[in-house]
Amino acid sequence: MNKQVKLAKRPIGMPSEDTWVLETNEIPTIKDGEFLLRQDYISLDPAMRGWMNDAKSYIPPVQIGEVMRAGSIGEVVESKHPGFKVGDSVTGWGGVQQYVATNGQGFYKVDTSLAPAPMYIGTLGMPGMTAYFGILEVGKIKEGETVLVSGAAGAVGSVVGQIAKIKGCTVIGTAGGPEKCKYVVEQLGFDACIDYKNDNVYKGLKAAAPKGIDVYFDNVGGEILDIALSQIRMHARIVICGAISQYNNKENVKGPANYLSLLVNRGTMTGMVVMDYAKDYGTAAQNMGMWMAQGKLKSREDIYEGIENFYGTFQRLFNGDKMGKLILKISE
């Protein structure tokens, strides 16, 4: 049978358990030109929250009654497609379901002998690509610059900071709690990490970057974005990748009150969506793979089990109770 998590209603604020419904349906049969993928792991990303709102965005919202959108990786178990054979490891947008029948659009094969499967939906997947193109193409970091990254222990932020270190920058992170900060500095090699749950971020940033910051990679929005804006140097670049602190707001998003610092400092704030860089994913994966092999880029997955536990695992995205890339194993 095929267990599927479908969107049951549009949440207001933080989703509740009845936002989704778990259904058990027949495993789909495949037509000519299709293959059947057994999905082993799904990726849990803050962006999922945005996909649930009925608003114009960079991709259409998930419709009520549809399988919840998610990145996934699994194995081909049946194939009538010339390009995919049984046993192939395949990643794509499979959604929160144990099996998917597809013509292969948006899916591609990966080599799980080079890296474990979960890594292909983490550091070698969308979050890693977001980090790579965000910090290099949008942030345009240069050797010797000072970079601030929020969500530094997360799937995107951890990679952003490590790439900035590889490129010769001074890198400061923000993360929630002493354990995460310790990981960010000791394991990932950031120069400093500010624990936003327990420390004063403004003071922490002044201490870690007394001359200000050249690049801020923003995953969180809210208060930390405002503090970052107050500390930018001339011609600073702010990369708007996400705003996790604002995704479950019932009221308006908190706009950055300090945005006029962009004027004073001739700064720029630019939004990004990783899909725009799809044609260069190959090059990025090659570089990131090389850095991993050299021990310069570390990847950490936080893997939970059971499609029944989708809701509880999803909550960890927003309550901070995870470390690294959040993944749910859904095959049985």
Next chain:
Amino acid sequence: MNKQVKLAKRPIGMPSEDTWVLETNEIPTIKDGEFLLRQDYISLDPAMRGWMNDAKSYIPPVQIGEVMRAGSIGEVVESKHPGFKVGDSVTGWGGVQQYVATNGQGFYKVDTSLAPAPMYIGTLGMPGMTAYFGILEVGKIKEGETVLVSGAAGAVGSVVGQIAKIKGCTVIGTAGGPEKCKYVVEQLGFDACIDYKNDNVYKGLKAAAPKGIDVYFDNVGGEILDIALSQIRMHARIVICGAISQYNNKENVKGPANYLSLLVNRGTMTGMVVMDYAKDYGTAAQNMGMWMAQGKLKSREDIYEGIENFYGTFQRLFNGDKMGKLILKISE
């Protein structure tokens, strides 16, 4: 004698009459290498409000007891400087005072036989330069794009819109009141103008630019910035030139709640300060002079008289009671 307007105290919110003090002092004597400028006109700009705050910005704040900073134009009446002779028309940062003795730093000569003196502190001065570099270098307008300009009847906005028309864009302005909107459309040739005091800006913009906007040149901040953000197209550029709606706030600046539209639309928001383009002022003035000679670029000055009326004239910057470039004639 030399009448001078000096900063008496730091205002909170909208400045009051006692924010400045009018003094009558001796006309300064000049040393070798200096000249004495009789100042005929001063420029009144929204940016003045920012210069009065004791905060780090793109130039140091005016100190208490100092002559209020202002752009000016006048005539050399005495000279011990090899580069400036009696009778030369000179513009620079002369401040709100009738006479200034200077070594010439930050001052340069202009030819008032080609254009009237007030125009050199308007369309051919800082406001015009701000418009020119802001819309061309930061906004990077391309033929066929749709451009929104706030403060469209003002010194900067009016020039921004006219340059965008010259470059083949569709141009929409916002201005306060039907008289200004009529001027913007009928005299300046904008395609549309939304009267933000009497009309719904959101609806007006949807009607004037049903496919959205490619560039927004922001002079005002606040509500209109948020509406503009909600209507940007892919890869839109927002030029942050000023935020007149926020300059007299007693509370925090209103940050743009819709800033995540930058993410969805891969937009960019960039701050600018005109001084950065000083090396190219000559080229810009040449182009703008040519457009004026061809009748493609119109300039309008709103000139008041008497240094005693500085406060009342300054208020017109913020209550909207002016049309075009606000100037005060201060020579007697």
